[in-house]
Amino acid sequence: MRKLVLKIAATAALIGCAGALDASAQMGGGMGGPGGRAGMGANEPSMQIEHKEEKPEIQARKAYKTALKSLDKAKAYAAQAQQEKNADKQIAEQQNATEAYYRALDWFTEALSNNGEMVEAWKGAGYAHLHIGAYGEALDDYNHALKLAPTDMDAVADRAEACLQLGRLDDVRVAYLDLFNHARERADQLMRSMQHWLGERRTDPQGLKVADLDAFQQWIDDHLKATGA
Numbered sequence: 146m147r148k149l150v151l152k153i154a155a156t157a158a159l160i161g162c163a164g165a166l167d168a169s170a171q172m173g174g175g176m177g178g179p180g181g182r183a184g185m186g187a188n189e190p191s192m193q194i195e196h197k198e199e200k201p202e203i204q205a206r207k208a209y210k211t212a213l214k215s216l217d218k219a220k221a222y223a224a225q226a227q228q229e230k231n232a233d234k235q236i237a238e239q240q241n242a243t244e245a246y247y248r249a250l251d252w253f254t255e256a257l258s259n260n261g262e263m264v265e266a267w268k269g270a271g272y273a274h275l276h277i278g279a280y281g282e283a284l285d286d287y288n289h290a291l292k293l294a295p296t297d298m299d300a301v302a303d304r305a306e307a308c309l310q311l312g313r314l315d316d317v318r319v320a321y322l323d324l325f326n327h328a329r330e331r332a333d334q335l336m337r338s339m340q341h342w343l344g345e346r347r348t349d350p351q352g353l354k355v356a357d358l359d360a361f362q363q364w365i366d367d368h369l370k371a372t373g374a
Contacts, residue, residue, distance in 0.1 A: 212252030219245035
């Protein structure tokens with residue numbers, strides 16, 4: 146009988162020990178296993194660090210700053226391409242510029258996805274589109290910018306450059322006169338672009354009527370004569 150009692154007691158002790166170990170595992174264990182840190186109960190808070198998401202305005206600013214870096218690189222490549230005398234190297238530099246403009250566009254788009262009223266990002270996207278030959282997209286970008294900042298003369302000037310390439314000559318005239326009255330330096334820059342554009346269209350009209358080109362040339366000549374510009 147004594148042996149039977151001792152055996153029953155030993156069995157109970159083993160069962161109790163196993164139950165305690167099982168409970169410890171469920172509570173996170175005392176050794177810091179997958180269930181949690183040592184000494185952490187099932188109902189205690191996690192020790193993982195929670196990162197708060199940045200506000201959209203902050204994300205927009207960061208994306209915009211990154212876009213400007215790509216835009217600066219694009220301008221540097223484009224300038225190098227103009228100075229390069231070797232045709233193959235010139236093509237390579239221009240390709241580098243185009244790729245940098247596209248990278249800038251990605252970041253300007255990211256900025257605008259977080260802040261659709263960021264005038265600088267609309268202008269930046271317009272500038273990049275303008276310099277990769279996407280004139281319709283550039284026009285749309287500058288329309289957005291001017292809706293938010295109607296008196297921004299840089300946006301007026303660059304929008305006029307897009308309109309010029311699209312053959313929207315009435316828009317170019319209006320923009321030039323606005324610039325002539327409020328931002329003379331940009332007006333002079335646009336005038337040079339108009340004269341260069343006319344020279345190119347005389348060789349390749351690209352669907353424009355000769356009469357329209359003649360009328361535009363006459364308008365330029367009349368303005369220069371009247372103002373002495």
